[in-house]
Amino acid sequence: MKKDFRLAMLGMIEGNGHPYSWSGIINGYDPAQMAALCPYAGIITYMGKQPLESIRIQGARVTHIWTDDPEDAPKVAAASLIEHVVPRPEDVIGHVDAVVIATDDGTDHVRRTKPFIEAGLPVFVDKPMATTIDELRQFVKWHAEGHTLLSTSGMRYAPEMRLSADQMAHLGDLRWITSFTCKTWERYGIHALEAVEPLLGQGFLTVQALSDAGGVIMHITHRSGVRLTIGAVHDAYGSFGAVHLYGTKGDLALKLCDTYNAFRGQLVAFVEMLHTGERPLPFEETVELMAVIIAGIRSREREGEIVHVKNILAEI
Numbered sequence: 614m615k616k617d618f619r620l621a622m623l624g625m626i627e628g629n630g631h632p633y634s635w636s637g638i639i640n641g642y643d644p645a646q647m648a649a650l651c652p653y654a655g656i657i658t659y660m661g662k663q664p665l666e667s668i669r670i671q672g673a674r675v676t677h678i679w680t681d682d683p684e685d686a687p688k689v690a691a692a693s694l695i696e697h698v699v700p701r702p703e704d705v706i707g708h709v710d711a712v713v714i715a716t717d718d719g720t721d722h723v724r725r726t727k728p729f730i731e732a733g734l735p736v737f738v739d740k741p742m743a744t745t746i747d748e749l750r751q752f753v754k755w756h757a758e759g760h761t762l763l764s765t766s767g768m769r770y771a772p773e774m775r776l777s778a779d780q781m782a783h784l785g786d787l788r789w790i791t792s793f794t795c796k797t798w799e800r801y802g803i804h805a806l807e808a809v810e811p812l813l814g815q816g817f818l819t820v821q822a823l824s825d826a827g828g829v830i831m832h833i834t835h836r837s838g839v840r841l842t843i844g845a846v847h848d849a850y851g852s853f854g855a856v857h858l859y860g861t862k863g864d865l866a867l868k869l870c871d872t873y874n875a876f877r878g879q880l881v882a883f884v885e886m887l888h889t890g891e892r893p894l895p896f897e898e899t900v901e902l903m904a905v906i907i908a909g910i911r912s913r914e915r916e917g918e919i920v921h922v923k924n925i926l927a928e929i
Contacts, residue, residue, distance in 0.1 A: 636693035719744030735761035770878025785862030
């Protein structure tokens with residue numbers, strides 16, 4: 614790679630420590646400062662499992678940081694070796710080559726992204742890109758105008774979710790998939806969905822929600838005939854990343870264990886896109902995934918009504 618793209622890491626909201634981990638994966642990090650300053654024990658654990666000298670992504674460097682709470686930014690900078698802390702996110706314009714919107718609130722990404730799109734900068738948006746029709750419509754418009762946008766879940770790149778030829782032969786033809794996440798459908802449903810979407814490709818048809826105060830179960834159909842059941846149960850943290858595949862010949866249980874390499878693969882894909890101009894997946898695929906998330910929200914709000922994904926896409 615010819616140069617290091619200068620990246621800005623922008624935003625941090627409650628429950629999401631990506632500025633610490635993503636910046637550390639790209640830049641390398643200071644283990645002592647990470648242990649002292651990062652409030653997310655999981656990040657300290659999975660970063661600590663890697664040989665320190667191996668942690669770095671060639672071709673990019675996070676050079677600027679801004680967080681919603683100004684007190685957080687110097688901590689992230691110290692832990693993840695970031696040179697510049699800025700008082701406003703727009704202050705990075707003219708000093709970086711691309712930005713990362715590191716918040717996982719799909720109702721607020723347009724506001725956060727807009728200044729950088731207008732400045733002509735490529736943008737990586739944390740998952741889920743958009744969880745409302747209006748937000749998604751704006752991202753579709755920006756893409757159509759030629760702006761560079763990428764949004765993915767790290768689960769797409771999790772080593773455990775990439776099946777070998779032997780595993781596929783063991784399964785035979787897929788008939789049913791279950792995939793699970795903790796927290797909420799709005800913020801984390803995309804993890805459970807994107808873990809298995811590469812097995813199916815585009816073509817989601819309908820979504821139906823069964824919900825209560827503790828969470829939601831989404832029943833999803835696909836043009837292939839495969840049925841998909843996604844659980845999002847708020848407090849079941851220990852079961853995050855569990856997937857079960859059922860086929861005509863056998864079944865297979867999968868579980869995310871390598872969080873570091875899931876995130877690293879996600880970030881490498883963005884860096885490679887900056888260097889080559891080639892997307893790791895079609896933008897239309899991401900739009901359909903967001904339409905599935907929105908369809909699930911709508912079905913839950915309408916007490917389990919079956920919602921057709923094509924109708925959501927038509928509204929966009």
